[in-house]
Amino acid sequence: MTSRRARARVLGWLAVSVLLLAGCTEPAPPPPAPPPGSPTPTPRPYLTVGTTDRFTQPDPAGVTTQASSGLAYTVFQRLMTVPAVGPDEVPVLKPEAARECVVSSPTTYECTLNEGMTFHNGHELTSSDVKFSIERALRLDVDGTAVPLLSTLRRIETPDELTVRFVLNRPDNQFGFALATPAASIVDEEVYDPDELRPIEQTVVGSGPYRVSELGTDEVRFDRFARYVGPAGGREQTLLVRSFADSGNLEQAMTDRQVDAVWRGLGSAARTRLTTQVESSTDGRSDSGFAPTEIPGARVHRLWWSPTSPARENAAVRVAVRDSLQGERILDSIVPPTVWGYAPAFEVGGEPTTEPRPRRTRLVLSYDSTVPDGEDLANVVRSRLEDGGDLSVQITPDLAEADLFLLDEKAWTSTPSAWLQRYLEHPAPGSTTRVGELMDRYRASTVPEESEGLLSELQQQAAADAVLVPIAQAPEQIWLAQGVTWVPASFGPGHQLTLSGLGRG
Incomplete structure (x- = not known):
């Protein structure tokens, strides 16, 4: 070991x-202009995350990229979750939308939902929505999604509004983990088409800790969902995720104090430059006031x-x-x-x-x-x-x-x-x-x-x-400005960045 x-x-x-x-x-590009003189700029009203990733697919049944999976883990719920683990640690399944899930036979997996769950639009979330969502993902079968991890599923039974029973065609000790992937996200059956992915311009409706209130090409606004029922509620009332064209623009946004956190997007030259600043500082921060945290092997x-x-x-x-x-x-x-x-x-x-x-x-x-x-x-x-x-x-x-x-x-x-x-x-x-x-x-x-x-x-x-x-x-690195903190809930089961664990103070 x-x-x-x-x-x-x-x-x-x-x-x-x-x-x-x-x-x-290729020589490293020159550093951006020095930061403004004030070390304590007026904070923005909304905590802002900067990245070069882009949200290309808000429908969880079609998620194939890391950025879109982060959105799915933030906006939608699944029956199970898997807290991200460190090197050599064995991942452990934990309930999310479910109160509990049990293996009642080698080919039967049964979950009981939490009571009182609703979607962002106020519709009640029941076992029927769970059945609809997973059958829909299997039916659409979008290439590159997590759907193949559900391949042992034979049928889904819903004996009552809070019980979901999965009958498998053969034993599968990995099925619970499949229920923690974006493909198993729960959508509102009254809103989502059973045979087509939801167009990006239409409202995103989930039941997760944050709801999407604005979805643009370069910026997405998330607002906390007050009626969320689950283990990882949002810490901020509103969060923004801004997508930048490249590493240079993202580093400049850090210098200009336009972002509070940075996840993916900084090139090797920028990371080296910022790390050198951190190592030579007295407070463990870059010239623009950011401190890095590393996620090993991510x-x-x-x-x-x-x-x-x-x-x-x-x-x-x-x-x-x-x-x-x-x-x-x-x-x-x-x-x-x-x-x-x-x-x-x-x-x-x-x-x-x-x-x-x-x-x-x-x-x-x-x-x-x-x-x-x-x-x-x-x-x-x-x-x-x-x-x-x-x-x-x-x-x-x-x-x-x-x-x-x-x-x-x-x-x-x-x-x-x-x-x-x-x-x-x-x-x-x-x-x-x-x-x-x-x-x-x-x-x-x-x-x-x-x-x-x-x-x-x-x-x-x-x-x-x-x-x-x-x-x-x-x-992988996440860079945080002064006063911004994160907790392990900031990451999905495969170290995808979600937003529920980010906050000020």
């Missing part, structure tokens, strides 16, 4: 810095083969991509070492032996342009792939269709099954049956040693298939 923790710490410190230092020669980079890429069918090309990154790879499994069930599977370091191929393969690599350092990391990956020989890589950000995607994402929950989800949905050709059998055995297992062995086999198979390739793991 000691070596594992030490290794996790090493991964966290080295993850992004090694890749950037190895592959980026940022993970992986490379994902699109299931529709023609080149993906060629095992030799997949292996070439995997092995070309070996010398720079810091993360050695698609399940991070900070998650229970991790097992090393990918080679790390050294010089890989790559076999020459008869013809050059051309690939398109895409990444999310809102991700801090996304362009730099994409260029590092391209350099490594092309250095390996026989590969040409074109980089285009924000594509819907590409051969490879550079991912900077969090799993829906801090569980191995959630981290494995992308791979489980689309293993390499020929591995589908074996992977499905291993996962079914893991879901049914009640013996920890057996479970760990099955997870190890899955991770080894993932390394052989090479359709999802780990690259690096690093801490």
